[in-house]
Amino acid sequence: MLNVFTFVVSIGLGATMIVLGMGMTNAERLSDINPSSLTQVSIDWTTKPFVSLRVSDTPCDVTEEESLFVREWLGTQEGCFVGGRQIMTKAGYNSWASNGNNDNPPPCVPIPANAPVMQTEFHGKYFCGVKGGESFENVIRPSVEGACPAGTSACSDKTSPENTVCYANLEDCPITSIEFTDSPPSSDSGYTILNTGVEAISLVYSKTQEDSLPISKTRVENKPCADPSVVSREGPQGFYKLELSQSGVCAED
Numbered sequence: 526m527l528n529v530f531t532f533v534v535s536i537g538l539g540a541t542m543i544v545l546g547m548g549m550t551n552a553e554r555l556s557d558i559n560p561s562s563l564t565q566v567s568i569d570w571t572t573k574p575f576v577s578l579r580v581s582d583t584p585c586d587v588t589e590e591e592s593l594f595v596r597e598w599l600g601t602q603e604g605c606f607v608g609g610r611q612i613m614t615k616a617g618y619n620s621w622a623s624n625g626n627n628d629n630p631p632p633c634v635p636i637p638a639n640a641p642v643m644q645t646e647f648h649g650k651y652f653c654g655v656k657g658g659e660s661f662e663n664v665i666r667p668s669v670e671g672a673c674p675a676g677t678s679a680c681s682d683k684t685s686p687e688n689t690v691c692y693a694n695l696e697d698c699p700i701t702s703i704e705f706t707d708s709p710p711s712s713d714s715g716y717t718i719l720n721t722g723v724e725a726i727s728l729v730y731s732k733t734q735e736d737s738l739p740i741s742k743t744r745v746e747n748k749p750c751a752d753p754s755v756v757s758r759e760g761p762q763g764f765y766k767l768e769l770s771q772s773g774v775c776a777e778d
Contacts, residue, residue, distance in 0.1 A: 569661070574699035574739035576657040578730050580719045584645065585653035592645040593652040593703075596745040597756070600641040601767040605633035612636065612766045636767065648723045658697045661739065665691040681733040688738050699739030702731045750775035 578593060585592050605618040608631040613621065615633070622630040645651060658664065666689070667673045673691035680690055680698035692698050702716075709718045709727040719728040747757040757775050 569741060571660045571662050572741040573656040573660050574658055574741040575654040575703075576697065576699055576732075577655045578700070578703070578717070578719065578728070579653050580721055580728060581651045581653055582649070584651050590653040590655055593654040594645070594647060594743055594745050596644045598642045598644055599769040601636075601639040601765065602769055603638045604636040604767040606636055607631050607633060614767060638767075648721070650722055652728065656741070658692065658699050658739070659690075661741075664739075667691055681735075683734060684736050688736055690739060698732045699741075700730050700732055701737040701739055702729075702735035703740060703743070704729050748775070 575593070579590075603615040605613045605615055607613055607618060613633075615635075618633050622633075665674060665677055667679065667686055669686060671679070671686040671689055673679050673689070677691035677693050678695060680692055680695060681701065684690075684701070688701075690699065705721070705726055705728055707725045707727070709729055710716045712718065715734045716729045716731045719730075721728050744756070750757055752775070755775055756770075
């Protein structure tokens with residue numbers, strides 16, 4: 526299967542715990558710990574997981590669902606169209622026009638800024654998820670041997686004890702795998718298969734087939750950064766001159 530841009534919360538928690546562990550081991554470097562990473566641990570720990578998904582031609586029902594995939598386009602800054610062919614930022618134009626080397630600089634034809642946009646539509650489709658069950662903070666966990674308490678059952682027989690969660694009603698179990706694939710499994714394999722409408726690509730998810738923790742959040746990016754406020758992008762990309770945040774590189778992995 527082709528796992529495209531899924532982000533399992535356990536990965537984010539693990540990466541953050543490494544940063545925290547390093548800080549606790551080196552007490553003199555506690556000031557180096559990124560507070561946003563610690564905040565993200567608290568948020569992830571108390572967030573309920575996804576329990577069902579659907580692909581829609583219309584926006585998700587915000588009263589019951591949330592967008593599974595969200596990408597924030599940060600917008601553009603104010604700029605200038607100069608000399609009929611060059612685009613410059615407004616600040617760059619002002620600096621260039623006033624540096625004393627231009628006796629008669631061409632005028633700035635204003636280019637207005639564009640506000641940020643939260644992108645939830647991909648290839649004409651909306652990917653919607655329902656959250657439910659219990660947050661990782663409150664969910665029932667098994668013993669070290671993997672046995673669930675009386676009255677509950679493990680959501681999957683394929684998970685290790687550290688990834689196992691226990692529910693009285695197995696219909697409330699969380700999703701532990703989300704993938705895009707051009708080779709979907711059979712319908713009786715324990716996966717739910719959703720048609721994306723994009724060529725032969727399907728979105729498949731499962732609650733039972735992967736040894737993973739519940740998924741409560743995804744990120745549309747190249748890889749998750751230690752600083753969750755940074756969105757990484759894959760490789761060199763072309764950007765419009767006035768686009769904001771063009772780096773897309775994790776300062777901390």
